[in-house]
Amino acid sequence: xxxxxxxxxxxxPVVQRxxxxxxKRGPLRFTSHRDFARAFERALRRASVPIAxxxxxxxxxxxxxxxxxPTGVASEAEYxxxxxxxxxxxxxxxxxxxxxxPPGLDVLEAVVARSPGGLPERIEASAWRIELPGVAxxxxxxxxxxxxxxxxxxxxxxxxxGRRTFDTRAAVVVMSTADTTQxxxxxxGVPCAILDLVVRQVTPSVRPDDxxxxxxxxxxxxxxxxxxxxxxxxxxxxxxxIDDPLAVDRDGVPIGGH
Amino acid sequence: xxVATVWPRLEPxxxxxxxxxxxxxxxxxxxxxxxDSTQVRWALMYPDAYEVGLPNQGIQILYEVLNELPDVLAxxxxxxxxDLEALMRAHGVPQFTVDTHRPVAAFDLLGVSFAxxxxxxxxxxxxxxxxxxxxxxxxxxxxxxxxxxxHAAFNPEPIADFIDxxxxxxxxxxxxxxxxIVRQWKAEGRPGGRDELLLRLAGTGNVxxxxxxxxxxxxxxxxxxxxxxxxxxxxxxHKRTTMDLDAWPYPRKPLVPLAETVxxxxxxxxxxxxxxxxxxxxxxxxxxxxxxRSITTVGQMVRExxxxxxxxxxxxxxxxxxxxxxxxxxCSGLAQQYDGTNVSLSLxxxxxxxxxxxxxxxxxxxxxxxxLTFAPEGGSERIRKVINKxxxxxxxxxxxxxxxxxxxxxxxxxxxxxxxxxTDEDVLxxxxxxxxxxxxxxxxxxxxxxxxxxSIGGFVPKPHTPFQWAPMTPPETIDRRLRLLKQAxxxxxxxxxxxxxxxxDGEPSLIEALLSRGDRRVGAxxxxxxxxxxxxxxxxxxxxxxxxxxxAEAAGVDIGWxxxxxxxxxxxxxxxxxxxxxxxxWLWQDxxxxxxxxxxxxxxxxPCFDCxxxxxxxxxxxxxxxxxxxxxxTPV
Ligand code: SF4
Numbered sequence: 001x002x003x004x005x006x007x008x009x010x011x012x013p014v015v016q017r018x019x020x021x022x023x024k025r026g027p028l029r030f031t032s033h034r035d036f037a038r039a040f041e042r043a044l045r046r047a048s049v050p051i052a053x054x055x056x057x058x059x060x061x062x063x064x065x066x067x068x069x070p071t072g073v074a075s076e077a078e079y080x081x082x083x084x085x086x087x088x089x090x091x092x093x094x095x096x097x098x099x100x101x102p103p104g105l106d107v108l109e110a111v112v113a114r115s116p117g118g119l120p121e122r123i124e125a126s127a128w129r130i131e132l133p134g135v136a137x138x139x140x141x142x143x144x145x146x147x148x149x150x151x152x153x154x155x156x157x158x159x160x161x162g163r164r165t166f167d168t169r170a171a172v173v174v175m176s177t178a179d180t181t182q183x184x185x186x187x188x189g190v191p192c193a194i195l196d197l198v199v200r201q202v203t204p205s206v207r208p209d210d211x212x213x214x215x216x217x218x219x220x221x222x223x224x225x226x227x228x229x230x231x232x233x234x235x236x237x238x239x240x241x242i243d244d245p246l247a248v249d250r251d252g253v254p255i256g257g258h
Numbered sequence: 259x260x261v262a263t264v265w266p267r268l269e270p271x272x273x274x275x276x277x278x279x280x281x282x283x284x285x286x287x288x289x290x291x292x293x294d295s296t297q298v299r300w301a302l303m304y305p306d307a308y309e310v311g312l313p314n315q316g317i318q319i320l321y322e323v324l325n326e327l328p329d330v331l332a333x334x335x336x337x338x339x340x341d342l343e344a345l346m347r348a349h350g351v352p353q354f355t356v357d358t359h360r361p362v363a364a365f366d367l368l369g370v371s372f373a374x375x376x377x378x379x380x381x382x383x384x385x386x387x388x389x390x391x392x393x394x395x396x397x398x399x400x401x402x403x404x405x406x407x408x409h410a411a412f413n414p415e416p417i418a419d420f421i422d423x424x425x426x427x428x429x430x431x432x433x434x435x436x437x438x439i440v441r442q443w444k445a446e447g448r449p450g451g452r453d454e455l456l457l458r459l460a461g462t463g464n465v466x467x468x469x470x471x472x473x474x475x476x477x478x479x480x481x482x483x484x485x486x487x488x489x490x491x492x493x494x495x496h497k498r499t500t501m502d503l504d505a506w507p508y509p510r511k512p513l514v515p516l517a518e519t520v521x522x523x524x525x526x527x528x529x530x531x532x533x534x535x536x537x538x539x540x541x542x543x544x545x546x547x548x549x550x551r552s553i554t555t556v557g558q559m560v561r562e563x564x565x566x567x568x569x570x571x572x573x574x575x576x577x578x579x580x581x582x583x584x585x586x587x588x589c590s591g592l593a594q595q596y597d598g599t600n601v602s603l604s605l606x607x608x609x610x611x612x613x614x615x616x617x618x619x620x621x622x623x624x625x626x627x628x629x630l631t632f633a634p635e636g637g638s639e640r641i642r643k644v645i646n647k648x649x650x651x652x653x654x655x656x657x658x659x660x661x662x663x664x665x666x667x668x669x670x671x672x673x674x675x676x677x678x679x680x681t682d683e684d685v686l687x688x689x690x691x692x693x694x695x696x697x698x699x700x701x702x703x704x705x706x707x708x709x710x711x712x713s714i715g716g717f718v719p720k721p722h723t724p725f726q727w728a729p730m731t732p733p734e735t736i737d738r739r740l741r742l743l744k745q746a747x748x749x750x751x752x753x754x755x756x757x758x759x760x761x762x763d764g765e766p767s768l769i770e771a772l773l774s775r776g777d778r779r780v781g782a783x784x785x786x787x788x789x790x791x792x793x794x795x796x797x798x799x800x801x802x803x804x805x806x807x808x809x810a811e812a813a814g815v816d817i818g819w820x821x822x823x824x825x826x827x828x829x830x831x832x833x834x835x836x837x838x839x840x841x842x843x844w845l846w847q848d849x850x851x852x853x854x855x856x857x858x859x860x861x862x863x864x865p866c867f868d869c870x871x872x873x874x875x876x877x878x879x880x881x882x883x884x885x886x887x888x889x890x891x892t893p894v
Contacts, residue, residue, distance in 0.1 A: 027269070028516065030278040035516045042514060042568030059600070072273045100568065102284050102516070225270035 011053040012085035014062060017113035018093060019081045019246055028104030029074035029229075036105065037065070040080070043100035049093065050086035066119040066245075067233070070207050075230035076108075077126075079119050079245060115248040122245040123201060125173060126233040128208050130195040134224050140193035141177050143219035148175060155213040159204050168214035171206040174198035174240045198240055201233075260293050264351055265359040271345040279517045280308035281342065283356035286514035286567065289325040289332070290358055296331040297444060298437045300324055301355055301365040301402065303335045303384060305377035306796060308356070311336040312513060313521040315575070316371045316408060319508040320429050330437055333357040333365075337380040338387070340793055346387055353388035362388040366440055368402040369433070370421075372410035375773035376766070376796035378417055382788040385420065392785065394422045394469060399451045403459075405436070411466075412497075412544050413721040413833035416773050416780040418468035422456060425465055426836060427497030427544075428530070430506050432464060457490060466495040466836060473778055473832075479819065481777060481830040496837045497544065499877050503530065503551040507559050514567045523571035523604070524563040528556055528588065532577035533869075533879075535858045536635070537646045537848060538674065540720035541577055544838045546871040548862055549880040553584045553591070557888040560592060564601065572603050580607035580614050581862075583882035589620045591888025597623060608633030608672060610649045610657050615664060630661050633672040637688035643855040644679055654691065655698055662699040662708050669710045671695070675739055676717040676731035676764070679853065685739040688712060689746035693753045711758035712747070714740060716767035720774055722838045724848035726831060729824040730771045733764025765803040769795070771821040772810070777832035780820070782813040839877075841870025 024031060031039070041061055044051050053059035062083030069075040094110040101107065132140060147153065153169040178194035199206055208228035215221050234245040244250075272278035293299070302321055304311030311317065317334060324332035333355035338346065346352070353362040362368060362384065370381055382392055385404070391397050394404065406414050406424040414424040425432045436459060443455050450457070459465040470491040474482040486493060500506055512524055529550040532542035551559075560572050574588065582588065585605075592603055603621045607614050610632045618630055634654055636642040642649060658669050673688050692712050699708045716736055719725040740761050748754040772780060786809035787795075794800035810817050825831065827846055834842070844867075848858060861867055862881055872878050 027265070027282045028284055030272055030282050031516050032277075032279060035279055035518065038518070038522070039514075039516055042570075044568075045570060046565070046568035053600070072278065102286055104284060105516075225273075 011055055011059055014052045014083035014085065016084045016087040017081055018084065018088075018090055018110050019079065019113050019119060019249055020094070020097070020107060021109040021246060022078050022080070023106045023108055024069060024073075024075045024078060025104045025106060026074070028102065029069075030072055031105065032071040033065070033068040036068070037063070039101060039105060043097055044082075046100040047093075047096040049082070049097065050084050050088065052083040052085040064118070066123050067201060067205075069230050070209075073208060073228045073230065077230055077232045077234075079123070079233070081113065081119055109246065111246050111249045113249050119245060122235055122243075122248075123233050125198055125200045125236040125242055127231040127242050128195075128197040128199060128211075129178070129229050129231055130197070130208050130212070131227045132193045132195065132224070133227075134190060135193040135222060136191045137177060137193045139221065140195060143215045143221045144175055144177055144195070146218040147172070147215055150218055153214040153217055155210050155217060157204075157210060157213075161204075164204050166204055166206065166210075168206050168210050171200045171202050172197065172211065173200060173236065175211075198236070198242065200236070261360050261364040263359040264354050264361055267349060267351050268346075268354060268359060271342065271349060271351065274345060275342045276339060277309075277517060280336070281338070281354075281356060282516070283359070284516055285312070287509075287511040288357050288513060289321070291325070291331045293331065293360070295329075297329040298331070298367075298441050299365045300330070300332040300367045300369055300433070300437075301335050301362045302332055303362075303368060303370045303381075305337050305370055305372065305380040305384065307339065307794070308336040308515075308517060309519045312515045312517070312519045313523075313525070314371065314373070315509070315525055315527065316373075316429060318513055319506075320369070320433050321513070322508050322511060323430055323506075324433055324437065327434075327437070329441070333360065335362050335384065337377075337384060337794065343383060343387065343793075353384050363390050363402065365402045366444070367405060367436070369405045369407060369425075371429075372406055372408040374796055375410045375416070375770055376801075377410075378773060378784050379788045379792040379795055381417065381420060382785065383793060393419050395419075397422070397452065399448065401452075403440075403452075403455065405465075407432075409541060409544065410774065412540070412836060412838055413774060413776075414466065414468070415473075415778050415832040416776040416784060418778045419781040419785075421468065423459055423465050423467045424836075425498070426495060426838070427464075428500035429498070430500045430508070432498045435462060436465065457488065460488075460491045460495075463492045463496055464498050467491070468778075471835065481832060483830060484832075484835045494835050494837045496875065497839060499549075499839075499875050500530070501549060501877060501880065503527070503549055503880075504555045507551075507555055510559070510562065510566070512563055512567050512569075514569070521573065522569065523573045524560065524567050524569040525573040525575050526556055526559045526563065527551065527576055528574050528579055528582050528585070529576045529881075532581070533861045534578060534581070535646050535848075535860060537644070537724045537852050538635070538677065538717060538720075539577075540723050543723045543840060545577070546839065546869065547877055547879045548581075550582055550882055552882065552884050552886070553588050553888060554884070554886050556588055557591060557595075561595075561891070570600050570602065572601065574603065574605045576606075578607060578609065579605045580609045580617055584884065585617065586620075587887055589617050593620050593623050595888060595891045610634055610654050612657060612660055615657065615661050615666075618661075618666075619664060629668045629670055630666050631670040631672060632657065634691075635672065635674050636677060636684065637673055637686070637691060638684040640855065641677055641680055641684040643857055644852045645674075645677055646852070646858050648857055651691065651694075655694055658695045658710070659698045659702045662703050667708055669695070669708075670713055671710055672713050672715070674717040675714050675743075675761070676736045676767075678719075678725055678728040680731065680739075682739055682742060685743050686746050688714075689743055689749070692747060692757050693750055696753045696756045706756070709756050709758065711760060714743075714759075714761040716762055716764050718767050718771045718774060721831065721833045722840055722845075724845050724852055726775070726845065727825040727827070727829075727849055730768065730821040732818075732822050733768050736764040736767075763798075766795075766798070766801050768817065768821055769801075769803065769806050772806075772815075772817050775832070776820050779813075779815060783809045783815050786813055837874065839869075839871035839874040841868070841874070844869050
């Protein structure tokens, strides 16, 4: 990388916006959002990405994030958007950025933004998968039934605004148990139940651990380790499925001069 | 036999602890190797939290130097916070490396770098969690050799019971030599067991193995003598000095963490050693002579280090960076190369002169003029002569005012309290200086929008310095002087408002003094403090003076005897058998010169003053200028 120069007297304008889907996998799911943001900025520099900067006394790179997964939860579907001062080939950008990030923070797709509106507006709900090693699938099945039968399930959590009580039941669109033969169980002979969820993004956010608290509130589910992964996020279809938020940019009708 | 990772057992604990990413590894620059493909395996430890330890230059350099050898494996381990420690104990998870989460006890060597003595209790936690016996004498053939390095290793006597050996001085060549000895000994089928290995290490003359030395005491408690108890063990152990820093351009692949750490930058040492001769400064004394890295190598390291890491900040490190013979060209060259990029350059320098401001201006081209630090260290001209910090009051005021007129709004002045021969008056002079700086600054800039912060550190007399004989000032005296100083600063309301004031309590300094000038009898105190829950003593929220006081009392150790007592010339000091190169007679003369207020010039610019280092270590000063310049980088 040779240092990138910006034109004298002010920052170069944005000529291309790129939307990126990335994953947080394995041990790197413990990366917090702040940690990821720092690593991503360094990756932009390592990969010599012509990122645009904001104006002002301390210019910031033009990066905006869609809702980030909680620290400790893995994800196959995180999204961000960057503004570039020189247009690039998105496929090449995807490869360069993925190489510049450590394995486990993986850039899966980059598409040129062709549609109006921001990514956050396209995100209504998330699909989650939670593995519960040590929990018998039948036990989880009973808890799911109890959960779905309830009108309201309040849980309490410490948020940045202090202690909050909120309803986990209302946020859940889909809740089911998955076939456990798929479970990547590390220790043979130990049961591992799997929970599949579609949860609306509400405020305060209802996170996978809140759902587990909710399940434990209505059923006798042992507490213990759990491993959650976000599988998708996007707009919710009428069938309780999640739309790919990049589909419009990938396939949609180009707008403007791009 | 391969060694299994503890990750599957550690992972379920991580959601329950603060900042789990610090235990995960995954840094850029980390090297992962197959266990079975290597012959000699090092665990390198920085005995503090990951956020402090990860950026440590010493560890990063040795990590890279060792891992470049195909048959050698080096991994890193750091102190775990009490929340994880409790869970690890409850679930039987041992101390692990962050690279591959292998148990520390499985390695051949555990090298621990001590920048400060306050990390000693964290060493005990790590050993205990690793399942390595705390006392070196209890360790067997299968346990790692526990090695101490870093500045604190110049007097490792307080931890003599817990370590197998200490390495003095620069580590690059030392670790290679030690690796060679371990490799050979293992290849021969480990003849003579642990004892033989330690004997071979001691035979190098650069590795101190405490168990091979007996300490005899006088009836009054002072040391009578320290003598080897084995044939083939040298009377004195010498430090290592890496000559020609251009031949050792590390770190080349700096570790870039995912976790937030204290420094987010690519750091390059522009020289080692310092001969300014500040008498309180242990780092300056034990790292002589000055060895510069050339401007060309510095330029190349910065370019490659930034490309590799993606860092946007560069730190040009040394004990006094403005003293590099080509620092002007280095700064302007780099500033030009990175002009218009978002790369920022920083230069730790506290020199009190206009040149320092020029450099700071060069480096703040990109617009940031945050703060400048000057370190007169002593408040009065008299005390500055005692400590050999040659700066007159006139120069100081002129320098600070120049900083204000050149656009800096905020200046930090660093002083020490508790220096040898210090009186209340010397400390009160700090207030007068600060007032004068603000008054003159307001007059020169015509603005009231200027500030200075007075920052005070407690002085701890350190081994291998001319002040090694000096009594430490009792914390009560320091605290009283600092109260007086605060009153004096605020005595003038208008000026006082523009002066910030920061200081540290005297108590941690007293324990630092106990640990840095102590002997083997202090080990019992460290162990008792650790057993009573002492952890992370360098962190004020974890440090407990009461815990140290009680442990010392129970162990029959008089803290005052070790700290506030003046030593005589004849006294055998606990570290006399450890050779930093400095001639003890020269140190004593310099101590007497300090008391008489005589200054000592720098041997880079005036003739050699025979401190002893160069002849003893067969080294010489390596300084430029080379006359070369940094060429502009090709723009994209
Ligand atoms: S021996 Fe002489 S030249 Fe070498 S560091 Fe000491 S004073 Fe300087």
